Amino acid sequence: MANPTDRFTTDRIDETHELIASDKVEGTAVYSPAQEKLGTINHFMVDKQTGHVAYAVMSFGGFLGMGNSYHPLPWKALTYNTNLQGYVVDLTPDQLKSAPSYTSESMPNWSDDLYTHQVDDYYEGRIGR
Template sequence: MADPITDKIDETHELIASDKVEGTAVYSRTNEKLGTVNHFMVDKRTGHVAYAVMSFGGFLGLGSRYHPLPWSALTYDPNLGGYVVDLTPEQLKSAPSYTSEALPNWDDQVYSHRIDEYYEGTMGH
């Protein structure tokens, strides 16, 4: 059932509702669609989005790989109606990822550091 209050306030100039971000396309700098935002990981203490987890490949969710991208690596492009990340498909294939059959241990800080180090080296973030 639609909620008349939240349906009217799902986006402002600076804010956007999480359900509106999920499913948004992610593109390379050459406007090639890389995947879509599946969900994001939020830091419990700060409330800031740490990673946007992008689904990549697969068919109807089967065989998909999930790539955690540092939120700071994404730039919203209103002309594309999606996020742009400075990665090629080849760089993305080499990036840290997981499947629904082999989920990461987000409590293991080594995993987060591996993600951050990959993107710092690849994108200079």
């Protein structure tokens, strides 16, 4: 008799019209409106109370994971583009370079409201959503 959990590992549905598994979002490209690749989604931060994704953390630059910088982007600032099979954020590469970011050596304190307000304030005037 087959193990009932085998169905979930072999026939897993990880994307529907409105839902997608987190592992399919991680690694997805992020583009500027001019279709320049800015980076890829490294991970995202979920609000524990609401269950909503608050930020997508984009990996930018580096080579083979070394020298990367990480840019938290408000989730609502991203739009999925089916033609690009990636997300588009209304930023130029220069705007991204001056955006809040961190490295693996300088991780932010996500529990510090000052940090998340700094991120939100940066994008508030730039993202027209």
